[in-house]
Amino acid sequence: MKRLVFAVLSSFSLAACAQPADGTPQAADGGQKISVGSSAPAATKPIAVPAFASGTPEARVRDVLKALNPRIRVDSIEPAAIPGFRQVVAGGQVVYVSDDGKYLFQGSLLDIVHKKDMSEAALAKVRGEVLKTLPLADRIVFAPVGTPKHKVVVLTDVECGYCRKFHSDIAEYNKRGIEVEYMAFPRAGLGSADYRKMVSVWCADDRKKALTDAKNDRAVPSRTCKTPVDMQYNAGLRMGLEGTPMLLTTDGQFLGGYLPPDALKQRLEQLDAERAQPASGA
Template identity: 25%
Template sequence: MNLNLMRWFIAICAVISVNVLANERIKLEENFGIKILEMEPSRIADFYRVITDDQQILYMSTDKRFILTGPLFKITNDNQVINVTQEILKEKRLSEFESISKTGILFRSRNERFVVNIFIDTDCFYCKKIHHHIEKYLTNGVSIRYFALPSETHNGRSFRTLSSIWCSNDQKHKINLAMSGIIPTYIECSSPILSHQDFAVRSGFKGTPTLLLEDGQVIEGFISPSKLHKLLN
């Protein structure tokens, strides 16, 4: 087979493969009432890996007769057990996070060793508790970078409050006020709140506070400065 013919054959196979996956994806969405973000051949022979819009991973056999749910574990040559499903989700989470990573509000530690991203709502009791202890996190070498996850739509109070904070010229001061119960004057601008919210929903975050660590691990709820320091070290 000459080189041009071989390239043509490979291209045709790729198109067929993409079309097959697209058709399978449509059938799966219709049959199970789910929204699929990704579908591709998995590490298990004869199974597709399916990622849904709520960050669930399913495995469907290529003959469409079997669907597996739950984490997939891999045993390495040195008998270590790796949660493959969690590793995939971590990688995907960090990849998508890149698009909003520079739009957070950073409280930087003077002796920074770690950066923890925290999705907050100013109406959230445990978010306020985290902010109350922020100096302790910073003292422990943990920089805190806030992102917004309002509990309401863009017309709601929490959305407007968070948007005003991100639109302010003094974001840290406005967060300090809001976390102490003083609602900042509404400011309208092209804030990144919707993009924060979209990322959180795609990542399956259930509420606030939600912590996203540098390795892609997610922690839901309040964690004390001492426990977080111990976890990161």
């Protein structure tokens, strides 16, 4: 059964599960959040503050959503493929609101003729913009020898089973020409033991070794520093993460959860072929 509209609206507050109402990061295990990272990381802010002329459908939809939930943080409002509706991306979700602000619905909007999920395309566009705010230097990169054939962004946790399974084959992904760019998403939340372990990984002198050790239950020396863990965690929420690992293309297209090396290679090759089709048919 789909969630009630109330749940949809309340979930627009991105940190509802991880933070109390005052915005203070909350530890899932009752501990205290480590003070790391910048005070206002880019990925905790909107991509851009939408500015809509008064009286436009976009402004009306924004005001309606703000009235329903003052904490809502909207990433985009654009005309929907359905006449009379705006397409809204907020909190890693896509909803559709009528231009008069009276109706709202959530769900995948499918273009039957072109066999395209319009909702996923809208979210992928926002994911791509979010990824641009996250520097490559802040990611833990496992690259193949030579020029990569493909690159994927993987939001990972050091405790989840499928994240560990994925990493156990990291050499196989690299052998297939796939570069893996890891970003942190501690599933237990900011301030949890899981979070503190991931901070230690990102603070390590050799982050690749530390990540491998953590995923194999080997001790990682406890350290604190200015890390991107908070920023990447918040980015994962904004990008609609529902579980780890989350595999994305570097421009924000969703590839899936765990995929074995051959399956991931096949999916990336398929995506390359799909992207080439419009150019070949032009």
